[in-house]
Amino acid sequence: MSQTTTWNSQSAPAHDQTPEAEWWRSSTIYQVYPRSWVDSNGDGVGDLPGITSKLPYLRDLGVDALWISPFYRSPMADAGYDVADYRDIDPLFGSLSDADDLIARAHELDLRVIVDLVPNHSSDEHEWFKAALAAGPGSPERERYMFRDGKGENGEEPPNDWKAIFGGNAWTRVTDADGNPEQWYLHLFDPKQPDFNWNNEAVREEFLSILRFWLDRGVDGFRVDVAHSLVKADGLPDHSAHAKMAGLSDANHDNGGPMWDQDGVHEIYRAWREVLDSYNPVDDERYDSAGDRAMCAEAWVNPPERLARYVRPDEFHQAFNFAFLETPWRASDLRESIASSYASNDAVGAPTTWVLSNHDVVRHATRLALPIGEPRPNGIRAEDPQPDAALGLCRAKAATALELALPGGAYLYQGEELGLPEHTTMADEARQDPTWERSEHTEAGRDGCRVPMPWAKDAPSFGFGSGDAPWLPQPDVYGDLAVDQQDGVPGSTLEFYRHMLRERRARRLGEGALTWVEGPADTVAFVNSRDGHEDLWCVTNFGGATTLPDDAVVVVRSDERDDLTVPTDVTVWFTRA
Numbered sequence: 001m002s003q004t005t006t007w008n009s010q011s012a013p014a015h016d017q018t019p020e021a022e023w024w025r026s027s028t029i030y031q032v033y034p035r036s037w038v039d040s041n042g043d044g045v046g047d048l049p050g051i052t053s054k055l056p057y058l059r060d061l062g063v064d065a066l067w068i069s070p071f072y073r074s075p076m077a078d079a080g081y082d083v084a085d086y087r088d089i090d091p092l093f094g095s096l097s098d099a100d101d102l103i104a105r106a107h108e109l110d111l112r113v114i115v116d117l118v119p120n121h122s123s124d125e126h127e128w129f130k131a132a133l134a135a136g137p138g139s140p141e142r143e144r145y146m147f148r149d150g151k152g153e154n155g156e157e158p159p160n161d162w163k164a165i166f167g168g169n170a171w172t173r174v175t176d177a178d179g180n181p182e183q184w185y186l187h188l189f190d191p192k193q194p195d196f197n198w199n200n201e202a203v204r205e206e207f208l209s210i211l212r213f214w215l216d217r218g219v220d221g222f223r224v225d226v227a228h229s230l231v232k233a234d235g236l237p238d239h240s241a242h243a244k245m246a247g248l249s250d251a252n253h254d255n256g257g258p259m260w261d262q263d264g265v266h267e268i269y270r271a272w273r274e275v276l277d278s279y280n281p282v283d284d285e286r287y288d289s290a291g292d293r294a295m296c297a298e299a300w301v302n303p304p305e306r307l308a309r310y311v312r313p314d315e316f317h318q319a320f321n322f323a324f325l326e327t328p329w330r331a332s333d334l335r336e337s338i339a340s341s342y343a344s345n346d347a348v349g350a351p352t353t354w355v356l357s358n359h360d361v362v363r364h365a366t367r368l369a370l371p372i373g374e375p376r377p378n379g380i381r382a383e384d385p386q387p388d389a390a391l392g393l394c395r396a397k398a399a400t401a402l403e404l405a406l407p408g409g410a411y412l413y414q415g416e417e418l419g420l421p422e423h424t425t426m427a428d429e430a431r432q433d434p435t436w437e438r439s440e441h442t443e444a445g446r447d448g449c450r451v452p453m454p455w456a457k458d459a460p461s462f463g464f465g466s467g468d469a470p471w472l473p474q475p476d477v478y479g480d481l482a483v484d485q486q487d488g489v490p491g492s493t494l495e496f497y498r499h500m501l502r503e504r505r506a507r508r509l510g511e512g513a514l515t516w517v518e519g520p521a522d523t524v525a526f527v528n529s530r531d532g533h534e535d536l537w538c539v540t541n542f543g544g545a546t547t548l549p550d551d552a553v554v555v556v557r558s559d560e561r562d563d564l565t566v567p568t569d570v571t572v573w574f575t576r577a
């Protein structure tokens with residue numbers, strides 16, 4: 001049913017064309033979760049040689065870079081986000097020379113490599129933490145972490161009331177060599193992830209050195225874990241609310257606590273930026289734009305003006321736009337979210353960095369089928385209501401097409417190009433996310449989005465590795481969604497992603513200006529324009545079926561029709577004849 005509309009665009013753009021050509025302003029970056037991408041040695045866990053072997057897949061997909069979640073030495077209490085040695089690869093994933101090979105091969109294929117840096121905490125098996133335990137209260141070794149005496153007559157109560165993100169107390173009491181209880185240490189996450197003391201000069205120096213270590217090995221940048229938590233409020237005041245972080249727990253978006261977004265974090269990142277800038281080549285011929293090294297903040301910070309402080313010109317290059325990820329699937333909310341993101345980041349000259357899925361949230365092919373406007377769950381269990389897979393995929397494709405038409409950078413999460421749903425029926429016994437145990441089985445946790453990739457329907461573990469027992473079980477539906485079932489198949493989600501990424505690159509959409517369009521009711525519609533390129537129109541329909549203007553020439557659409565109709569939950573890119 002068509003409606004009368006004007007399809008007029010506003011006179012002034014809501015976001016201007018990007019004048020600078022730095023790659024990170026407009027790139028699409030693919031997140032590899034190394035445990036779950038390709039297992040080359042059949043031990044059931046993905047590894048670095050596995051990643052290297054599939055880099056051509058990423059080149060052919062059409063992304064510009066990959067971000068690899070942590071691969072460092074680790075006891076794996078939080079799947080590698082508990083680092084025991086920041087300068088070595090865990091044997092489970094390979095060796096430093098495997099990392100060198102990966103970086104070299106990626107560069108040959110014109111793919112940049114971003115590694116994950118975890119500065120808020122180390123593993124409790126890090127040499128520094130072991131030394132801190134051994135050296136005892138008052139020692140310089142203890143000063144590198146957050147040790148405090150307990151409250152109460154005998155120090156038997158924790159120093160304050162903070163709770164850990166994964167559940168339970170944020171403080172754990174240690175015992176001395178004779179087994180007597182003594183001080184407590186802070187861990188915002190698992191007890192095996194003690195928080196560093198970022199007021200300590202040795203900690204600051206150490207991380208500058210770690211940055212250099214990886215920059216010297218040729219990495220193109222860093223994704224920085226919980227970038228908003230390094231500095232805690234002076235005196236560590238009580239915080240009556242639960243110390244939850246929006247991204248990792250239920251939707252208590254309580255990021256105003258004394259552990260989040262303290263003003264003191266910014267000077268840390270200014271020092272890091274100086275290090276990165278000192279590596280930025282002036283005449284690197286490998287790339288057609290500056291070969292800058294870049295860093296991206298994982299900071300669950302609201303409102304957007306607070307987040308924009310992380311991407312001021314002398315701090316981070318990018319910060320994930322999690323507000324967009326969390327915006328309800330409604331035209332008005334999305335328009336508002338997109339507009340406020342541009343307004344805040346444009347004010348500091350930073351790009352906006354779109355993201356819909358990662359290893360911490362329910363995959364968007366499943367999430368978007370959940371009741372609209374309700375808090376996002378931390379995992380879904382078999383006993384929970386099961387979301388409608390077809391609806392989820394339909395909306396996910398529309399959401400990604402909207403995302404990739406927007407100026408700015410974008411991160412894709414491994415497997416979303418196959419339309420992978422969350423594993424929502426995983427047996428509880430298989431769960432590995434510490435959240436499951438620490439929350440006393442009240443939150444399923446993040447395993448459902450971390451399931452190994454299906455590459456081939458009829459191979460063991462769907463081609464993930466030669467072993468038949470991957471570290472997390474794969475749901476049966478992953479077989480039909482495997483790469484070999486979609487490769488070259490018209491109408492498949494994989495070919496849809498390839499097509500979008502090709503068009504996005506050829507048309508330089510990441511660098512465009514955005515002007516809102518008055519489309520039919522219940523749509524998000526805009527024009528993306530770049531000098532020297534045709535205007536690209538994008539419409540996402542949240543209401544009843546509508547139609548494109550008569551002169552529309554379709555470039556991309558998230559469904560398979562071939563007329564000018566735009567059904568509900570569909571995005572279309574088009575030009576005007």
Ligand code: BGC
Pocket residue numbers: 078081082118189225226247248298359360
């Ligand atoms: C990472 C999580 C991790 C946490 C603690 C995050 O935000 O993305 O996967 O559990 O930091 O390091």
Ligand code: MG
Pocket residue numbers: 038039040041042043044045046047092
């Ligand atoms: Mg392996």
